[in-house]
Amino acid sequence: MEDDIEVDPRPASARRTLMRNGAARQVAVNFMPSRQLTCNTLRIRRNNSEHNALLDDVMDAAAAGSGAGDKVDAADRQADIIVREMEQHQRLMEDSPDAEELRREALRELPEGLTMKRHVRAKLSASVSLRSKRRPLSCTKRLKYRLSFAWKRTKDRLRDMIFSIELWYEAIRNIEGHFGSAVGSYFYLVRWMFALNVALATMLVAFVVVPQALHDRHMNTTLSDHRGFLDFIGGTGWLEDSLLFYGHYHHDDTSPGRLRYHMPFAYFFTLLCVYLVMFAVLCYRTAYSYRRNFIETAGGLSHVFASKVFCGWDFGIVSHHAAALTANSIYNEFKELLSEQYKKKSSRGWCARAGRLARDALVWAALLALLGAVLYGLWLLLGLTTTIHHYHLLVSAAITAVLTVCPLVFHLAAKLESYSSRTVLYVTLGRTWLLDAATLVLLLVYWARSNEQCWETRFGQEAYRLVLMDAVISLVVLPIVEFVRALVYKLNPNTSPPEFNIAYNSLTLIYNQTVVWFGMVFAPLVVVAVVVKLLVLFYVKRECAMRACQPARKVWRAAQTQTVLYMLITLSLFVALFSLGTTFLGSESRCGAFSSYSSVVGVLTVGALRLHEREAARRVLAFLLRPGFIAFLLLFLSVSVYYVRARARAQASVVRILRRMLLLQAKDKDFLLDAIAKVSNGEWLYSPKAAHEEGPDSHTWKYLREVRKPSNSGFHLEGPRANHSLLEGRPRSYAKDSRPTSRYKEGTARDDGDTDSSFSWQGSAHGVNQ
Amino acid sequence: MGQGKSQFSEDELQDYEDLTYFTKKEVLYAHQKFKALAPEKVGHNKNAKLPMAKILQYPELRVNPFRDRICKVFSSSNDGDCTFEDFLDMMSVFSEMAPKAVKAEHAFRIFDFDGDDMIGVSDLREVIERLCGPDHKLTDSEIQQLVQNVLEEADLDDDGALSFAEFEHIIDKSSDFCHSFRIRL
Numbered sequence: 026m027e028d029d030i031e032v033d034p035r036p037a038s039a040r041r042t043l044m045r046n047g048a049a050r051q052v053a054v055n056f057m058p059s060r061q062l063t064c065n066t067l068r069i070r071r072n073n074s075e076h077n078a079l080l081d082d083v084m085d086a087a088a089a090g091s092g093a094g095d096k097v098d099a100a101d102r103q104a105d106i107i108v109r110e111m112e113q114h115q116r117l118m119e120d121s122p123d124a125e126e127l128r129r130e131a132l133r134e135l136p137e138g139l140t141m142k143r144h145v146r147a148k149l150s151a152s153v154s155l156r157s158k159r160r161p162l163s164c165t166k167r168l169k170y171r172l173s174f175a176w177k178r179t180k181d182r183l184r185d186m187i188f189s190i191e192l193w194y195e196a197i198r199n200i201e202g203h204f205g206s207a208v209g210s211y212f213y214l215v216r217w218m219f220a221l222n223v224a225l226a227t228m229l230v231a232f233v234v235v236p237q238a239l240h241d242r243h244m245n246t247t248l249s250d251h252r253g254f255l256d257f258i259g260g261t262g263w264l265e266d267s268l269l270f271y272g273h274y275h276h277d278d279t280s281p282g283r284l285r286y287h288m289p290f291a292y293f294f295t296l297l298c299v300y301l302v303m304f305a306v307l308c309y310r311t312a313y314s315y316r317r318n319f320i321e322t323a324g325g326l327s328h329v330f331a332s333k334v335f336c337g338w339d340f341g342i343v344s345h346h347a348a349a350l351t352a353n354s355i356y357n358e359f360k361e362l363l364s365e366q367y368k369k370k371s372s373r374g375w376c377a378r379a380g381r382l383a384r385d386a387l388v389w390a391a392l393l394a395l396l397g398a399v400l401y402g403l404w405l406l407l408g409l410t411t412t413i414h415h416y417h418l419l420v421s422a423a424i425t426a427v428l429t430v431c432p433l434v435f436h437l438a439a440k441l442e443s444y445s446s447r448t449v450l451y452v453t454l455g456r457t458w459l460l461d462a463a464t465l466v467l468l469l470v471y472w473a474r475s476n477e478q479c480w481e482t483r484f485g486q487e488a489y490r491l492v493l494m495d496a497v498i499s500l501v502v503l504p505i506v507e508f509v510r511a512l513v514y515k516l517n518p519n520t521s522p523p524e525f526n527i528a529y530n531s532l533t534l535i536y537n538q539t540v541v542w543f544g545m546v547f548a549p550l551v552v553v554a555v556v557v558k559l560l561v562l563f564y565v566k567r568e569c570a571m572r573a574c575q576p577a578r579k580v581w582r583a584a585q586t587q588t589v590l591y592m593l594i595t596l597s598l599f600v601a602l603f604s605l606g607t608t609f610l611g612s613e614s615r616c617g618a619f620s621s622y623s624s625v626v627g628v629l630t631v632g633a634l635r636l637h638e639r640e641a642a643r644r645v646l647a648f649l650l651r652p653g654f655i656a657f658l659l660l661f662l663s664v665s666v667y668y669v670r671a672r673a674r675a676q677a678s679v680v681r682i683l684r685r686m687l688l689l690q691a692k693d694k695d696f697l698l699d700a701i702a703k704v705s706n707g708e709w710l711y712s713p714k715a716a717h718e719e720g721p722d723s724h725t726w727k728y729l730r731e732v733r734k735p736s737n738s739g740f741h742l743e744g745p746r747a748n749h750s751l752l753e754g755r756p757r758s759y760a761k762d763s764r765p766t767s768r769y770k771e772g773t774a775r776d777d778g779d780t781d782s783s784f785s786w787q788g789s790a791h792g793v794n795q
Numbered sequence: 796m797g798q799g800k801s802q803f804s805e806d807e808l809q810d811y812e813d814l815t816y817f818t819k820k821e822v823l824y825a826h827q828k829f830k831a832l833a834p835e836k837v838g839h840n841k842n843a844k845l846p847m848a849k850i851l852q853y854p855e856l857r858v859n860p861f862r863d864r865i866c867k868v869f870s871s872s873n874d875g876d877c878t879f880e881d882f883l884d885m886m887s888v889f890s891e892m893a894p895k896a897v898k899a900e901h902a903f904r905i906f907d908f909d910g911d912d913m914i915g916v917s918d919l920r921e922v923i924e925r926l927c928g929p930d931h932k933l934t935d936s937e938i939q940q941l942v943q944n945v946l947e948e949a950d951l952d953d954d955g956a957l958s959f960a961e962f963e964h965i966i967d968k969s970s971d972f973c974h975s976f977r978i979r980l
Contacts, residue, residue: 138871139880185818318970330944332969348858352928584970
C-alpha cells in the first residue's frame with residue numbers, strides 16, 4: 026500500500042502539450058474505420074466532445090494570436106464541426122419524417138447547451154434542404170407521412186395531458202425527497218395498483234353490476250330491512266342476496282321488452298376479458314421490467330464497486346437529514362464491502378460450509394412444516410361445526426391474523442439463515458407469497474368441495490371479509506403500531522426508530538391483489554372496495570412515513586426488487602386463473618348467473634358458440650382438447666424454450682469471447698496510438714519496450730521527455746538502451762507503481778522488427794494541429 | 796400556470812419541446828420552479844442568468860455532494876451560473892424520459908473533475924470522498940483500496956483511468972443508475 030497515487034503534478038504547460046498529443050491521437054482514432062459507421066448516434070455524441078478537445082486547442086491558438094477570442098465565431102465553428110459530423114450519416118440527412126425524427130433525437134442527445142443545439146439545428150435543416158432532391162411525393166407516401174405526423178402529435182399531446190392529470194405527483198416527489206427513491210417506488214406501486222383496480226372496477230361495474238341493478242329496480246326486489254353491523258362485516262344476512270355476491274346475479278335476459286341483455290354472457294365475457302387483459306398487461310410489465318433490470322444488466326462481470334461509486338447517490342434526495350443518512354449508509358457500505366473482500370481471502374473450511382447448509386435446510390424444513398401446519402389447522406377450523414354465532418367472522422379474523430404474523434416469523438427465520446441480505450429479502454418475499462396463495466387456494470378448494478347450495482357466494486363472502494379485515498389491519502392497526510413506536514423512540518432515543526418497511530408493506534399490497542384475483546369472480550364489488558381502500562391507504566401511509574418513520578439506514582436497491590414484486594403479482598394471477606379454471610369452470614353452478622347451464626363453461630360452448638348445433642366446430646374443439654394434442658403442445662413449448670435457452674447460452678459465450686477480444690484490441694490500440702503520437706511528434710525514435718510499459722502520463726514517460734528535449738539530441742540515437750537504463754536506475758516502486766492496477770507482465774515486449782522507423786503519421790496529425 | 800404562460804410564446808414552447816425531453820406543460824412547470832429561485836429577476840427576464848449560489852438553492856441540488864460539478868457541467872458559460880435554458884437542459888437530462896446514454900454522458904462529465912475526458916484516480920478519490928460526506932472520512936488506504944477495486948472491475952484497457960466507453964459499460968450493466976440519477980421536476 027505504500028505506492029502513492031499520482032495526482033497530476035504536471036504544470037499547465039506540460040498538460041497543454043499532452044492535450045495536443047491527445048488531439049493528434051484523437052485524429053487517428055477518428056480516422057479508424059470503426060468510427061465511420063452509419064447512423065450510430067452514440068458515436069456522434071462522443072466524437073463531438075472529442076472534437077471539443079480539438080477545438081479548445083484551436084481556440085487556444087486563436088486566443089494567443091489575436092488576444093481576444095471571438096466567442097460567437099467560436100460557437101459558430103463548433104456548430105459547423107458538429108453538423109459536418111452529422112452529415113456523414115446518410116439516414117440522418119434524408120428529407121423524410123423518419124429522418125427528421127432521427128435528427129430530433131440526435132439533437133436531444135447532443136451533450137451541449139440549448140443555444141448550441143439551436144445553432145446546429147438551423148445549420149442542419151439548411152443542409153438538409155440543400156441536399157434534398159425535390160420530388161413529388163406519391164400518394165401513399167404522403168398519407169404515410171401525414172399519419173406518422175398525426176401519431177406523433179397525438180403522442181405528445183397525450184404525454185402533456187398525462188402530466189397534468191398525474192395523480193399524487195407532488196406527494197410522491199416529496200416522499201422521495203425525504204426517503205429516497207426506494208420508498209418512493211413503494212408509493213408508485215400503490216398508485217399503479219390503484220389505477221389497475223380502477224380500470225377493473227369500471228369494467229365490472231359498467232357491464233355487470235349496473236345492468237343487474239337496473240334489472241333489480243325493474244323487478245322491485247327489495248332487501249330485507251334488518252341491517253345488522255355483524256352482517257355487514259360478514260357479508261351475510263341482508264347482504265347475502267345483494268349485488269355484492271355472485272349468487273344474486275340473474276341467469277337470463279335482464280331487461281324485458283326490446284332491449285335484451287343476456288346476463289350470463291355479460292358476466293362471463295366481462296370477467297374473461299378482464300382477466301385476459303390484466304394477464305397481458307402484467308406479463309408485459311413484468312417482462313419489460315425483467316428485461317431492463319435483469320437481462321440487460323447481466324452477463325459476465327458484475328461491477329460491485331464501480332456501481333456503488335457511480336450509482337450510489339440518490340439524486341432525488343432533498344432533505345439534509347436524508348442526505349446525511351445516505352452519506353452514512355454509503356460510508357458503511359464501502360466499509361462492509363472492503364471487509365468482505367478481506368474475509369473472502371481467508372477461505373472457510375468445508376466443515377463450516379456443511380454446518381451452514383445443514384442450518385439452512387433445518388430452517389427451510391421448519392418453515393415448510395409451519396406452512397403445512399397452518400394450512401391444515403385452517404382446514405380443520407373451516408370444517409368445525411359449532412353453535413357460535415357468526416363463526417365465519419372468527420375464521421376470517423384468524424386467517425388475517427395468521428397472514429399478518431407469519432411474514433414477521435419468516436423475517437426472523439431468515440435472520441437465522443446465512444444468505445446475503447438481498448437473497449434474504451427474496452426468500453422472505455417468496456415464502457410469504459407462498460403462504461398467501463396457498464391459503465386462498467385452500468379456501469377455494471374447501472368451498473368448492475362443500476355441499477353448500479351456493480358455494481360461490483360463500484367464497485365471495487370469504488373474500489369480502491378478508492378484504493375488509495385486511496383494510497382494518499393496514500389502515501388502522503399497523504399505523505397505530507408505527508406511531509407508538511415513533512412515540513417510544515421520541516421518549517427514549519436509545520431504541521431503534523421505526524423505519525419504513527418496504528418489503529412488508531409491498532407484500533400486503535400483493536396479498537390484497539391476490540384476494541382480488543380470486544374473489545373478483547364471486548364478488549364483483551370487492552374490486553370497488555379495494556379501490557377505496559387503496560385510495561385511503563395512500564394517504565395513511567404517507568402520513569405514517571412523513572410523521573412516524575425515519576429514512577432507512579441501509580441502501581435499498583429498488584430496481585430489481587420492483588421486478589420481483591411485479592413477478593409475484595403476475596404469479597398470483599396465474600395461480601388464481603389456474604385454480605379457478607380447475608374448480609369453477611367445469612363445475613355445475615346451482616345459483617347465480619350460470620345456473621341455467623349444465624356447467625359454467627357451457628356458457629361458452631352451448632350458449633355462445635352453439636356447439637350442439639354445429640357438429641364440425643364441436644369436433645374441432647374436442648380434438649383441440651384431447652390429451653394427446655395438449656401433450657404435443659406442451660412438448661412443442663418445451664422444445665422451443667430449450668432452443669431459446671441454448672441460443673442464449675451460445676450468445677453468452679460469444680459475449681465472453683468478444684469481451685476478451687475487446688480487451689486485447691483496446692490494449693493493441695492504446696499501444697499503437699502511443700507509438701503514433703510519439704513518432705508524429707518527432708521527439709524521439711520509436712522504442713517498443715518503453716511504449717509498451719508506460720502510458721503517456723506515467724512518470725517514466727515524462728521523465729524521458731524531459732531528458733530527450735531536442736537540445737539533448739545526443740540521447741536520441743540510443744533510445745532503447747537509455748530508456749532501459751533509466752528504468753533500472755530508479756527505485757523499483759517508482760518506476761512500476763505509477764499505475765496501481767498494472768497487469769502488464771515484463772518480458773512481453775515485441776522485438777524491434779515489428780515496426781520500422783519509416784512509419785510516419787506526421788502529415789495528417791500536423792494538418793489538424795494547425 | 797397562468798402567469799407562466801404569458802412569458803412564453805407557443806413557438807418558444809415548441810422549440811423547447813423539440814430540444815429537450817419535456818412536454819410544453821413540463822417546460823412551464825420547470826420555469827415556475829426556476830422562477831421560485833429568484834422571483835423578481837426571472838419575472839423581469841424569463842431567461843435571466845442566476846449565479847451558482849442561487850441555483851444551488853434548488854432542493855435536490857442543495858444536498859447533492861456533486862452540486863457544484865452539476866452546475867458547472869450544465870452552465871453555458873462554464874462557471875456554474877445558469878440561465879433558464881441551462882436549467883431546463885439540466886432538468887431534461889435528469890428527467891425520467893432521458894435515455895441512459897444521455898444520462899451517462901453527463902454523469903461522466905460530472906465525475907470528471909479535472910476535465911481531461913478520463914475519470915482518473917484523482918477523480919475517483921474525489922467522488923468517493925464526496926459520497927461519504929463531510930462527517931465520515933475513510934482512511935487513505937481504504938480509499939486507495941476502493942479505487943483499485945473500481946479500476947480492476949472497470950478499466951478494460953488497463954490504462955489506470957476510465958474512458959467514456961468504459962464508464963458507459965458500467966452504467967449499462969447497472970440497473971440502479973436510472974433510478975438514482977434522476978431528479979423529478
